[in-house]
Amino acid sequence: MTVRLHTEPRLENPVLVAGWPGIGNIGIIAVDTLKGMTQAEEFGEIEPWDFFYPRKVLIRDGELKDLEFPTSKFYFKRTANRDLIFFIGEEQPLGGGGVYAEGDKAYEMANLVLDIALRFGCQKVYTSGAAVSPIHHTMKPRVWAVPNTARLIPEIRRYENTVLMSDIEERGGQGTITGLNGLLLGVARKRGLEAVCFMGEIPIYLQGFHLPYPKASKSVLEVLTAALRISIPTTELSTFIERTDGEIERLYENFPPEIRQQLEKLRYVTHTKAQSQEPGPITEEDKRGILENIDKFFKKEPKGD
Amino acid sequence: MTEKHPFTIYWEPPLQNPSLIVGWSEDAGKLGSKVVDYLTQKLPAKELAEMEPTSFFPLGEVVVEDDVAMFPTSKLYCCPEKNLVIFKSSLPRSQWHKFLNAVLDVVGNYGHLSEVYTIGSMVSLSAHTVPRQLLAVVNSTEIKRALRKYEIVGNMNYETPPGQRPTLSSFLLWVAKRRNTPAASLWVPIPFYLVSTEDPWACRRALEFLDQRLNLRLDFRDLDEEVERQAAKIAQARSHSPHVDAGIRKLENNEGVTHDESERLIREIEEFLKQKD
Numbered sequence: 001m002t003v004r005l006h007t008e009p010r011l012e013n014p015v016l017v018a019g020w021p022g023i024g025n026i027g028i029i030a031v032d033t034l035k036g037m038t039q040a041e042e043f044g045e046i047e048p049w050d051f052f053y054p055r056k057v058l059i060r061d062g063e064l065k066d067l068e069f070p071t072s073k074f075y076f077k078r079t080a081n082r083d084l085i086f087f088i089g090e091e092q093p094l095g096g097g098g099v100y101a102e103g104d105k106a107y108e109m110a111n112l113v114l115d116i117a118l119r120f121g122c123q124k125v126y127t128s129g130a131a132v133s134p135i136h137h138t139m140k141p142r143v144w145a146v147p148n149t150a151r152l153i154p155e156i157r158r159y160e161n162t163v164l165m166s167d168i169e170e171r172g173g174q175g176t177i178t179g180l181n182g183l184l185l186g187v188a189r190k191r192g193l194e195a196v197c198f199m200g201e202i203p204i205y206l207q208g209f210h211l212p213y214p215k216a217s218k219s220v221l222e223v224l225t226a227a228l229r230i231s232i233p234t235t236e237l238s239t240f241i242e243r244t245d246g247e248i249e250r251l252y253e254n255f256p257p258e259i260r261q262q263l264e265k266l267r268y269v270t271h272t273k274a275q276s277q278e279p280g281p282i283t284e285e286d287k288r289g290i291l292e293n294i295d296k297f298f299k300k301e302p303k304g305d
Numbered sequence: 306m307t308e309k310h311p312f313t314i315y316w317e318p319p320l321q322n323p324s325l326i327v328g329w330s331e332d333a334g335k336l337g338s339k340v341v342d343y344l345t346q347k348l349p350a351k352e353l354a355e356m357e358p359t360s361f362f363p364l365g366e367v368v369v370e371d372d373v374a375m376f377p378t379s380k381l382y383c384c385p386e387k388n389l390v391i392f393k394s395s396l397p398r399s400q401w402h403k404f405l406n407a408v409l410d411v412v413g414n415y416g417h418l419s420e421v422y423t424i425g426s427m428v429s430l431s432a433h434t435v436p437r438q439l440l441a442v443v444n445s446t447e448i449k450r451a452l453r454k455y456e457i458v459g460n461m462n463y464e465t466p467p468g469q470r471p472t473l474s475s476f477l478l479w480v481a482k483r484r485n486t487p488a489a490s491l492w493v494p495i496p497f498y499l500v501s502t503e504d505p506w507a508c509r510r511a512l513e514f515l516d517q518r519l520n521l522r523l524d525f526r527d528l529d530e531e532v533e534r535q536a537a538k539i540a541q542a543r544s545h546s547p548h549v550d551a552g553i554r555k556l557e558n559n560e561g562v563t564h565d566e567s568e569r570l571i572r573e574i575e576e577f578l579k580q581k582d
Contacts (some may be wrong), residue, residue: 049402054479057471061461067325068478092397188498227332 003112005044009076010079014083015228016117016125020092020180024213025202027128027181028088028218029237037232040075043133044111047071051093051105072109079175081229085122087113092180104117110187112276117191117193125188125195126227130213133201135143137248141201141216143223144168146177150179150191152196159223162198198223205263214240233242310323310407311361312354317387320415324519325407327392329473329486330378334495334504336426340463341393343550347523350382350391361404362396379404381411387521398472405473405480412435418437420448420518421481423474424511426504432556440492446477448487449555453471454491455490455514476549496575497554497567506529535578542577549573 019031027299056068072248077084093105117125131144142163156162165175177185181197188195199217207260218237225231251258311426328337328343344350356379367374367459368429379394389411397404412418427440428432440458443449452459465471481488493507509528516523543550554568562570 015346050400053401054471054476056465057463057475057479059442059461059475062442062461063446063449064442064475064478064482067475 002047003044003074003116004047004075005116007043009041009043009078011076011078011085014076014085014117014120014122015087015119016085016087016113016122017224017228018113018125018127018181018184020089022092022179022181023132024128024202024211024216025101026130026202026216027198028222029212029214029240030128030198030200030224032088032238033114033170033217033221033234034224034232035075035077037089037234038077038084038230039222042073042075042082043118044074046072046109050252051109052091074098076120076146079228079230085120085227086115087118089180097199097223106183107187110180110184111191113184114187114191115192118191123193125184126191126224127181127184127197129177129179129197129199130207130216131201132204132207134266135201135269136202136263137203137206137245137252138267139269141213141219144199144201145223146175146182146185146197146199148185148195152184152194153222155217155227156196159226161219162223196227205259206248209251211251212240214244221255228284232300245257245304292305307414310517311357312408312411313357314354314379314411318351318353318383318415320383320385320390322416322419323383323390323412325390325392325408325412325421326515327394327477329423330395332424333426333428333500334502334507336493336495336507336511337424338393339503339508340424340433340506340515341391342507343512343528344384344389344521345382345393346498347351348384348387348389348521350384350389353383353390354381355379356381356394356404356537357552361398362395363398379408380582381408387467387519388419389422389519390520397569401473401476402480404475408479409484409486415547418481418486421477421486422515422518423477423488423490424542425472425474425490425492426495426500426507427492428497428500430561431494431496432494432553433499433504433506433536434553434557435496437493437504437507439510439514440494441489442475442478443487443489444482444537445487448489451487452489452518455517457514473527499572501571502575502578503535505535514540517579538578538580539574540580542574545577546573549577 017031017034019028021028024243032101048071054067054069056070057064058066068082072089072122075086083301135141145162145164147156153164156164177197186196196218200220202213206213218234218241220235254285255263309471312362326341328341330338332338336351343419362377378397382391383389392408409418411488438458440461441452443459443559444453447461476488478488478504487559491508491511495504495507506530509532515521543553552566
């Protein structure tokens with residue numbers, strides 16, 4: 001199990017930004033957009049075969065020529081404010097037979113990523129994923145932020161459109177983050193690195209459709225760029241959002257009318273802290289009812305990834 | 306620190322640069338397991354080693370098939386007289402690279418492997434009356450050259466289509482290639498209406514090749530009888546059912562069948578083959 005480095009860039013206190021696919025591919029779209037827009041250069045990769053099943057075979061004239069695996073690559077970029085390392089994994093290693101990484105292989109991969117981060121002097125890690133939420137797809141998704149140390153809470157509070165678990169109605173600061181986007185936080189904590197996972201909200205009724213949700217990626221990207229103090233153009237992402245918005249609207253129109261009627265109430269959800277602000281247009285009881293009905297229909301539990 | 310391989314080895318056979326034949330338990334027409342079962346019984350081959358399943362299979366539940374609880378099994382058998390090792394296994398569900406290397410490591414303890422063959426089937430739209438072909442994908446030009454003298458279709462061009470994944474046999478060929486071990490995956494197309502039962506003719510076709518290539522001196526009389534018995538039963542089915550006859554006739558004339566016709570053909574042939582003689 002090795003990491004192959006093509007070059008050893010000289011970096012000064014870089015920040016690691018890592019992403020794997022997950023619900024709506026929210027995290028990986030955000031990280032990949034940031035990597036692309038900063039024109040980061042590839043400098044290494046984790047050898048894939050111990051982690052993944054191959055995804056493509058190439059046979060020519062009866063001879064196996066190549067076997068292609070999902071990639072897990074490192075990129076770097078020196079910026080005026082700070083140096084960056086990006087890590088992008090095309091798939092999560094599946095050790096436990098589930099959809100998201102778990103078990104020995106996930107832990108090994110998280111450690112390999114952090115080995116490289118530490119080798120280049122990195123002390124801070126950002127990951128990104130999805131937060132499945134009772135919101136409507138016409139709303140601007142918020143970003144749930146989970147740090148691996150309480151020291152980072154004041155930093156998170158400075159970011160716009162960002163909430164901590166304790167800000168989210170009925171969560172009381174508790175929750176889970178599935179897969180490597182979450183595991184990396186824990187392993188970073190074990191190895192003494194500060195880390196934050198930014199999760200863009202995706203409507204609960206879209207989580208099972210394997211559709212990208214770049215609207216939430218954009219929210220994540222806004223927070224990430226603020227955290228990194230860089231700015232990037234988001235025109236391409238906006239075009240992507242327009243396209244997926246159209247697809248989602250068509251999908252929504254095809255939901256059974258009784259479900260759509262329930263989901264319509266989510267348009268009026270306001271993200272209020274129950275005790276500190278005025279109640280929104282729908283009550284908590286309404287919201288619970290909507291979630292129960294949606295849950296029955298789509299058979300999914302709300303969660304983060 | 307080196308990791309212990311996951312096999313329990315039962316005895317030390319006198320092997321020198323053996324060949325290896327691999328059959329997977331989950332396969333259309335159960336061809337892989339039927340071929341390796343036939344070999345272990347006929348040669349005969351004795352159980353050599355068994356792999357512990359913990360690293361490679363989810364063990365949170367057992368699968369029930371035909372009323373019986375199953376359990377993933379991965380076993381090596383060996384026939385020292387033929388310098389041959391046979392591996393029969395369920396398809397692993399994780400750590401595939403480690404799994405495949407463990408198999409080649411254990412057999413490699415008896416000298417560099419001469420050749421590796423995997424047995425598999427593919428679903429075909431041909432009629433059962435059409436002679437079975439043998440297709441091969443190889444991992445080097447050397448083995449390709451060596452197999453030229455056999456009647457094998459060896460000019461396949463293929464790329465995994467989106468949404469699908471390569472077979473474990475392809476993964477094994479790739480792992481063997483990295484170890485400079487010549488390997489070939491052998492494929493026999495099976496008529497679609499025999500996929501959920503058995504196709505003894507396909508089994509014979511794969512075994513014929515292995516017999517010639519590895520000088521196994523197999524006696525195929527029992528298998529030939531099985532092929533004849535199955536052909537007679539399907540002929541009976543054709544005479545009983547005009548749908549079956551019309552469907553098979555279309556396939557024999559390369560006319561193709563509709564989805565409904567193929568479903569009906571599968572159903573009626575299966576029912577007929579399940580009936581006792």
